Amino acid sequence: MKNICLRPILLAATTLLPLAIWAQAATTSVVPANQDFWANTFGNLTLIVAGVVVIGALIAITRLFSSVVKMQEIQMLREKGIEEVVEAYRQPEQSWWDRLMKSMTNAVPVTQEADIDLGHDYDGIRELDNKMPPWWLGLFYGTIIFSVIYLFAFHMSDIGPSSKEEYDTEMETAKAEVNAYVATQAEAIDETNVTAVTDEQELALGKSIYEASCVSCHGKLGEGGIGPNMTDEYWLHGGGIADVFKTIKNGVPEKGMISWADQLRASDMQRVASYILTLQGTNPPNGKAPQGDKYDASKAGGTAAPATDSASPAPADSTAAAAPAVGK
């Protein structure tokens, strides 16, 4: 059963395949990826069919082989008589475990190891010539075959997606899921319709968001730090609920205030903006000097949302505002 050619061929194949692959990668970068569902299914089917054929062939060969052995036994029976054959097969009863171990390791028992001692003596170290365990060889060939198939599937055919295609698919799926979810929710909040919440639970949620995200620049009590003081009446970008909401949502990147639209959902921005407005006049210690203009609610048209007749968002926009995080 020596298949001396097999190993070098497989090794050569795995060695040469990479060359083909990067050549492939270098030349086919302009070809658009084949997104056709049926084409992929066809590729998959072909692989499955090929696998079935290979396995079927292996079974057939095994069958053939065992029938040859059977025929030889019959031959032996005819020529030498029943006693010889029974003698040849008389072996101590072995448990299934022993038989499995034996067939998987194919090891010569310790008691008979003198037969396979190679006679080497390296500073007293001897070497046996046990066969390589069949399961180990199977593992080795298996990984080699897998590798060939993998490289073919991902680099010489359209079966496997590239990293970029994988990403695009992931983003499309996520976008669809998010949009489906958002569609089931109440109308989205934005700066045109936001109102200050007063419910204590809601404000407590706002406070926890403030503590997680805002204290690093605006201080634990809103006294200011890197960012401005939020407890006084002076505001750089307006002190109404809509103004504060808008500042949180869009940020003021040139001054270091980041946009939170990707990190906080609209309702959370509403909560935290509402909480911030409750800090007015608390006068915490170490308050930062006032910045900006004194905010006058009546001049600015009240803390409620400004008139919305012209600024009513289209539904598509509100979806985008609620889920800006996907599909850019």
Next chain:
Amino acid sequence: MTQVEQFHYDNKIVKKFAYATMLWGIVGMLVGLIIALQLVFPSLNFDTPFLTFSRLRPLHTNAVIFAFVGNGIFMGVYYSLQRLMKARMFSDLLSNLHFWGWQLIIVSAALTLPFGFTTSGEYAELVWPIDIAITLVWVIFGINMFGTILKRREEHLYVAVWFYIATWITVAVLHIVRNLELPTSGLHSYGIFAGVQEALVQWWYGHNAVAFFLTTPYLGLMYYFMPKAANRPVYSYRLSIVHFWALIFIYIWAGPHHLLYTSLPDWAQSLGMVFSLMLIAPSWGGMINGLLTLRGAWDRVRQDPILKFMVVAVTAYGMSTFEGPMMSIKSFNAVTHYTDWTIAHVHVGALGWNGMLTFGVLYWLIPRIFNTKLHSTNLANVHFWLATLGIIFYAIPLYWGGVTQFLMWRDFTPDGFLVYPNFLETVTQIIPMYALRVLGGTIYLTGVILGVYNLLKTTGSAKCVDNEYAEAPALAQHHVETGVKKHWHSWIERRPMQMLVGSLVLVLIGGMVELFPMWWIDDNVPKIASVKPYTPLELQGRDLYVREGCVGCHSQMIRPFRFETERYGEYSKSGEYVYDRPFLWGSKRTGPDLAREGTGKNKKSDSWHYHHMNDPTSTSPGSIMPAYPWMAEDDLDVSTTAAKISALRKLGTPYDAGYEEIANEDLAKQASAIAKRLKEEGVDQPGVEKKEIVAMIAYLQRLGVDITLEAQAEK
């Protein structure tokens, strides 16, 4: 009729390497314990530059790999090679030059890394003069080894020696190619490769430092010391042959599995993945041959601590070499990469395979060269159990923490937001796991200290047999076919030079197929027009980032996953890194990725960075990042700017000719602009424009900006 010759084995050199192994083992693991503690108690950084986590981490890895395991290799090789060749080492002078040279390299590493002299490539951090010293000492080792092989009295080379030969030649190739660099001063240099190309060279090197420094020489040691300790024949000679050649051939390809889903081209990633998978069987060949060698000796494994150490070592080897290929599968790598899973994985290898085998060998060899008995077998048993427990307590919390953190990173709400948008939350969550890891490390180190105590007690009561008498017949001038050696492979076993060349050719194939296209086919790194070289101030800031070792905790490589692009912004492109010398992609995120730190949703104000570097908890309560207050106190050294600019131009960065003359003017201009902004934002530090912090801020604010400009230009 050949004459029996008399000679002496040199045990003195073995003893020296053995003592060095013990010393550096304790030092290296102690540093590891300190940095593990710093992750739990950041105040242990003491706001002192040379005690800071990010500077000590490379010291830990270098000490354990090159000092502890390195000396362990040399100890085992010098002991076994002499006996396998039936000859004294080629030259006592070279042996001693090798020993003292290597120790000098270790000491100089300990004197440079904590002080910020580093090139930042993982396991290749040492500065260029030390790189040259390593090359010299390695050549000395090679001459000494081959000198011994050539004057041998044993015709055939045993499998252990094949592994030694392959180790020597491959490490030489890896070390030289990885460290091709252009010095700008006595202790600073820029590598000749940049960006994605350097990344590939780095992990071709880095992975094979694991393969050919931590694995192949230790397999050689296993093949000598395990059959000796068990007094059993090696299980299968033909398995040795197949797994040796397959291992060295396949291992060299596996490097890109450290770069899966990065901007390394897909073809290279796939090669890294499939060759890693094909490595399972050749690696396990070593484990099988080791464990099955113990057939008929398992009763003694129960009693003999030496065999116990060896069995657990080989088992740990088997586990790591199964886990490694699994981690190389792209979809699983998406989970483990950048997390503490990787840290757990390498420690099963280092503590289990290298640590346990080293002490197995030490317990076997020390009593022999001192011609005495081990001081206490019980103590060795205690050491064994402490080591085993230590590994378990070390690894399991980190596997757990790694998965936890990954799950938190990728968690989305139904309406499309990250559940944990603040990276810090995902860090504080796993600090208890870091604390448990400290416990595991402490248990393991306690075992090591007991072991060293036991061994020193053994040597203290005896005298080393410095020159051990031996005799062997001289080698026949011509090979005589005895009929015993008829395997085809015995041809090359008689020819060490052919063995050397054969190994070299095999390891070069994988390296060339992967590296050459990356170097020479431009398509592999698509250019991005808006990506420009760093300004002088940013360049200096970048070198500070390298000096402080920020790359140990912060990656600069956003993978194409939704949970990464939502957190950090557009995924990274290879064209963004063409001027990055060194590349700073990183391999672990103890802190967030910084590839887009200067742009988009992650951009922070200059003053935020100022405060954050001075005291990270002031802007991020609960942060475990060390503080870097000295950056606001120390003046930026601008005397190096000119040399750096001209070196980079020589390497291909398009700075105008003569720019180095005026670079510092631009630097000062940019620095005062940042100082002005800092002042506007309330940072009132006189003279801040001269300080290092300004360069650091300039660099951080530049990160990711170029590709945003490209997007704007397209609009």
